[in-house]
Amino acid sequence: MVSEIKVEVIHKETIEPSSPTPHHLKKINLSVFDQFQPEIYTPLLLFYPSTSYEGNIDHKSLFAEKSKLLKRSLSEALTHFYPFAGEFVYNASITCNDHGAAFLDAQVNCPISKILEKPDFEVLNQFLPTAIESKQAEAGYILLVQASLFECGGLAIGVSILHKVADASTLSAFIKRWAAIALGSASTTDHVEFGVASSLFPPLDFFSSPQFSIMLSNKNCITKRFVFDASKIAALKSKAATTVPNPTRVEVVSALIWKCIIQASRSKFGVIKPSMWCPVVNMRKRSLQGLAENILGNFVWVFAAMAMESEVKFESLVVKLRKGIEQYKEKYPNGVTGEDIFQAIKGSGNLAERDDLETNTCSSWCRLPLYETEFGWGKPSWVSTRSTVKNTIMLMDLSDGEGVEASVTLKEEDMTIIESNEELLAYASLNPTVI
Secondary structure (H helix, E strand, C coil), X not given: CCCCCCEEEEEEEEECCCCCCCHHHCEEECCHHHHHCCCCEEEEEEEECCCHHHCCCCHHHHHHHHHHHHHHHHHHHHHHCHHHHCEXXXXXXXXXXXXXXXXXXXXXXXXXXXXXXXXXXXXXXXXXXXXXXXXXXHHCCCEEEEEEECCCCCEEEXXXXXXXXXXXXXXXXXXXXXXXXXXXXXXXXXXXXXXHHHHHCCCCHHHHCCCCCCCCCCCCEEEEEEEECHHHHHHHHHHHCXXXXXXXXXXXXXXXXXXXXXXXXXXXXXCCCCEXXXXXXXXHHCCCCCCHHHCCCCCEEECCEEECCCCCCHHHHHHHHHHHHHHHHHHCCCCCCHHHHHHHHHHHCCHHHCCCCEEEXXXXXXXXXXXXXXXXXXXXXXXXCCCCCCCEEEEEECCCCCCEEEEEEEEHHHHHHHCCCHHHHHHCEECCCCC
């Protein structure tokens, strides 16, 4: 299938902000939270099927109009999100010099249904404007966009943004503003402000020094989709409610996947290895800082839940996740500081590379309004993100806002065990059709 589907880039240009960035905003220092993020690109894919009224219209002419609208509104959006059009100075700052964002036009040699009937991450890579593992020096831009036209008139919008300057909440805020501008519904009073995080949480010299590096392992890894529909999540919640009041979607899905990963590890090694689950926490909801809700950039941290028992039950893992967030709130009632991060890193070393501990990271994009992204041709039928880093789990809403799609990245040998786990498959579908 991979060899059959071709996405050909037919045009590439640089989109500059519609208005020049004022001189006093020409440099934005990174916050300590930005510094701690890996230098990779966060991917986002939005798929839009052709609509019935487009049936008799020449698809290429219509695509040209859509592309023009996307570029014009992107230019305006970059005036507000001006650091995205700048250049990254390694782990120190962003030079907001209106360098611009990349925009690629591409055409696909198949209908959109061929992609959506059984999504393949190798194929999906072709819809992204740069590889996830790219460095900014290679990609040339902080933000890159690719609009791909299908034979049927459907459209895919692929966005790649440097993780150093944006977490999922910031990316979602940008996409929301971009789409509102395209629709002509953006409020002129809406204000976005960068640099707040770096003033509240200033960068640390240690993180921009040569001795600091974040090692990410993606060798021999594979990503698979596991989809939990609303009825299965309700069943998991019912099961977990015997031990935790009002369990959430994220808690029950996380606990089940964690249990299966632990079982895979233990069946492979034949030994009990402690397993850590590290959910990413949106600090905007956990900080008492008055401006926290509007902070742009990266404002996330993690807490850790640990499993060491020989027999691991789903319900007990839900309890561990709930206790983990409660202990986090007790330890950091006002949110974490740069010094907290520094001490945590000093004390833990590189957890991902420790042989005596299995570390899993889970990032939930649930409740971000990405399925509401409308540029003028309806809402997306599918929204997708992923990681390529070992033992990383990305959670995303289904289009109904109730189900959950989990993109799970593991070593191939672990995935072989996981994808045949009967308990997991009783609640989740492996790579079902999106159509």
